[in-house]
Each structure stands twice: as structure tokens, then as C-alpha cells.
């Protein structure tokens with residue numbers, strides 16, 4: 001670390017907020033449809049010309065817009081990822097990040113009190129925030145799910161439970177990759193419309209159904225060949241995580257597999273960086289969530305009576321990893 005790095009670390013959120021404002025005002029969709037001058041776009045957005053002009057110039061400096069003469073348009077990159085009309089739109093996860101900013105600005109309070117400073121997005125969010133959260137999960141999972149699906153050997157697996165599956169991204173990609181697989185996406189009742197719409201979009205409504213339930217208090221069903229739990233345990237305490245993993249193990253048929261994806265800390269808890277920061281994100285938004293170490297995840301799976309507990313060798317972004325265990329009664 002040197003002084004310029006330190007100052008960049010401290011002030012980097014200016015660029016973050018500039019991107020968030022561009023997405024929130026849907027500037028990239030407007031400027032993908034047609035190139036516009038500041039006054040033209042200001043009229044369309046009912047925005048102040050002076051403020052909008054500054055934002056457009058800053059977005060151009062960030063290389064997210066092109067400026068020619070007095071006219072702005074989206075770059076090829078922003079037209080692909082930041083226009084709402086693109087199939088690759090990443091605006092949901094960007095808006096989810098935006099909804100987290102206020103909580104992160106109060107991290108010191110959360111540390112002093114040891115309590116969350118924001119609502120839990122999966123349980124208490126407003127509809128708009130819930131959509132950004134759940135469809136943001138779709139944005140992120142869409143980057144990894146095809147790769148994970150092709151790395152896993154799932155032939156012979158017929159019934160999958162995507163536990164806390166959100167919009168069902170992993171169930172969708174695992175079913176696309178394995179024609180004999182059917183799946184149940186299990187999540188809170190408020191997730192149902194997002195999951196059903198996403199499953200329909202991929203033409204998989206015949207093979208993937210949604211089951212409403214609470215992983216802590218409700219049953220999961222039995223006889224599954226595969227239970228997939230992705231990015232759930234970090235929002236639960238160690239004791240509740242142990243309950244979920246034990247219930248998931250019980251829901252497997254003999255010889256069935258439990259796979260758990262998490263952002264995994266090494267045993268010093270100081271690396272990789274993303275899981276270390278993600279733990280703070282859980283401090284801000286949950287009562288007892290945290291990132292777990294590989295050792296802690298191994299222990300949860302062994303305690304649940306699973307055999308052949310292992311970490312798959314997958315090179316995933318942000319310190320993510322997939323643990324596997326087999327039911328061997």
C-alpha cells in the first residue's frame with residue numbers, strides 16, 4: 001500500500017456513485033436507443049441540464065459513454081451490460097449494490113453495537129429492493145452457473161433441490177445441462193414470482209417447480225439425488241447453518257450429494273479479501289450471519305453425517321468455492 005493507493009481506497013466510492021446514478025436514471029438504455037445532447041436527454045428525464053451534463057461527462061471519463069461534438073451515446077460495453085433492453089443487463093446487481101451503500105456508510109455503528117443497521121433484504125425489503133436483490137442474484141449466478149454445471153458429473157441424478165434458490169438460476173443451468181434432471185426451487189414465498197418468471201423465460205416450467213418455505217422452520221421433502229445450497233449459509237448463524245445442513249442431508253436419498261457454494265475464507269480469516277468484506281456485509285444486514293472458513297464448512301458437513309466431504313477444484317471469482325458431501329447411511 002502507498003499513499004496514492006490509500007487515497008484511491010478512500011475516495012473510490014465517487015466513481016461507484018456515478019455509475020449507480022447512471023443506472024438508476026437509466027441513462028444507458030436511453031443512449032443505446034439513440035445518441036443525444038444534454039438538453040435532449042434532460043427533457044426526456046425531466047432532469048436539471050447542469051447536473052445531467054456533469055454526470056454525462058463523468059460517465060464518459062469512466063469510459064461508459066462516448067462523446068462526439070455535443071452528443072453522447074453508450075459504448076458497446078455499456079449497451080451490452082447497462083441497457084435494460086439487453087439480455088445481459090447487469091443493472092439489477094448494480095442497483096442492489098446501490099441499496100447497500102447507506103448501510104455500509106454506518107459500518108462503525110454496526111461494529112460498536114454488534115447488530116445489523118439495515119433491514120434483511122430477503123425478509124423485509126421493499127418490493128423494489130427485493131427485485132434488485134433477487135434479480136441481482138440472477139445476474140451474478142448467470143456468470144458462474146453454466147461453468148459449474150458443466151464441471152459437475154450429474155449423470156444418474158434425477159431430482160434436485162435448489163435450497164434457497166432465489167430466482168432458480170442454478171436449477172435452470174443444471175437442468176439445461178442435464179436433460180434427465182428435474183428440480184424444485186425452495187425459497188421464501190415472496191420469491192415465487194421472480195423464480196417462476198425466470199424459469200418460464202428459459203422454457204423450463206415443466207421440469208422446475210417452486211416450493212415456498214422457510215429453511216429454518218419448514219421441511220424440505222425427501223428422496224433428492226442432489227441438494228444444492230448456494231450463498232445461503234453466510235446469512236445464518238453457525239447453529240442455524242448446522243440445522244440447515246443437517247436437514248439438507250436428511251432430505252437426500254442414499255448416495256445422494258449435498259453441494260454447498262459459499263464465499264470461503266481461509267483458516268486465518270484474513271483472505272481472500274472478498275469473503276472477509278462479505279462478512280461485514282452480513283454484519284450490516286443480518287442478525288448472526290458471517291463468511292465461513294473451509295474448516296467450518298467441512299465440520300458442518302461431517303457433523304451432518306455426510307461422507308466423502310471435499311472441496312471441488314473450481315476456480316471461481318470472489319473466493320467462492322463449492323463443497324461436496326455424500327449421503328452414506
Ligand SMILES: C[S@@+](CC[C@H](N)C(=O)[O-])C[C@H]1O[C@@H](n2cnc3c(N)ncnc32)[C@H](O)[C@@H]1O
Nearest residue numbers: 122137141164165166187188213214215230231
Ligand atoms: C444470496 S441469495 C442466493 C440465491 C441463489 N441460491 C444463488 O446462489 O443465486 C439467498 C437466498 O436465500 C433465500 N433465503 C434467505 N433466508 C431464507 C429462509 N429462511 N428460507 C428460505 N429461503 C431463504 C433468499 O430469499 C434468497 O433467495
